[in-house]
Amino acid sequence: MAFTYRDGDGSDADPASRVATGLRIFVRLAHEQPYLGKFIVRFGLTSESLRGILVDLPMRDIEDGIAAGRYGIGGAGIASLVVCMVVSSLWMVLEGHRG
Template sequence: MTGASGAQRQIYRAAIQLFAERGAAHVSVSELAQAAGVARGTIYNNLGDLSGLFDIVARQLAVEMNERLVEALTGIDDPALRLAMGLRLCLRRAHDEPQWGRFLCRFGCSAAALQEVWRGQPLADLHAGLARGRYAFREDQLDSVLGFISGAVLGAIVTVLEGARTWREAGADLAELVLIALGLKREEALAISRRPLPEFSSGAAFPPQGKVFPA
């Protein structure tokens, strides 16, 4: 299969919604079918059963987000600018797709599969920035830096979802403060965090091409 069917996309979106709303990693076939607007048989035809569904959804969410970031940041050379833009785009997506943001907030610190959100493009930009002398932390502190960044992103997403701040405001401040913490001068961090964002395919259908539920 070269891509996801319409039913698979509906199931994927419904699964994210149910997991995000309930904060639990288990749903029934009936619940998923109702949320997706499909028959129970469609669920069985696409999934077989629901064992491992949460891990599949979480893994695909992480892979798909990293694919979007790689595409959006193509041609941008400075790793600090890439990191800042990636953080801001996470908040934009949480605003555009609240269920995506709620899912990430609920499980982003606990689900092993979701750790790839941080260990994909953000980690690559941290490695590159460290190699170029853009950051002031030690290489053995990478895991701590990733933990700090992921926690900051999730906290900022909460402020956006609750309407306390716009995604633009929260994203710019998030990027500025993270860059300062990583060792950039305040003036440079401020300038980088306000740069215009690239095009970003927020709101595209799930799952990504070639990443489909097992039959």
Template sequence: MSLSSSQQRIHKTALKLFAESGSTNISVSELAAASGVARGTIYNNKLSPETLFEDIASQLSVEMNARIIKSFGNEEDPAIRLAQGVRMYIRRAHEEPDWGRFICRFAFSSTSLMALWTGSDSPLPDVIAGLESKRYTFREDQLISIMSLIAGSVLTSIFLVLEGHKTWRDAGTEIAELLLCALGISREEAFKIARMDLPPLLEL
């Protein structure tokens, strides 16, 4: 869904309110006041308070993973793609703390946000490709646990960064290395891949 500049501004404000409150419900008055607009502006931009949380969560899921895939360029190695994707998540959470807090609060409770880990543009297809090509060595019946490990590791790393316990560089590099080892990449190669230059996160 393509958003106008005013819709993007209101979405950004709503994301901040959701992240700070931990609630999936905010009033039109609250959103209008925080956005610095009149109540009518919310309605004129066709934003429904009843569906705003899921609208934002759905857009966030699609947008982030699509940007990561675009940023990969011609890279086809699933191990490199996974390591870079993980690090891009953690870097963005450092650069956009409200975005990171929103994910940390709702990633396992929102159906829309589950697409971050299970959708067609999520890490899932790359993990499956890595298993089928023998790049990874975990058992097929462990796939769900592997995806849970990736999701939980990313969220925990984001939390550590937001709380000031780790820099995004250290958290991203360390968790990328550990995840690759868990998937069957040798320690030496995992160390190298996790420290490759990280490309910028491209806009769509």
């Protein structure tokens, strides 16, 4: 599964925008398809293919953002932060929390 997110003018979107949009897509998906959201929360980090969606794609965007100067941080720890943020957000939506 691969997504291409572009700005309105057709250029590649800002890496920070791609990360934020990806998070919103996953949270919206969990809200609209709760069974799929529960599956991602429960098995998302145990299956290598699911882990690739939750870690590899955002990490590429984060690395692009670091290279472009959009983030003042670096390292692999940021990938863990993003994955935890996605899983936590999905869990909160599935539990009925609204923000």
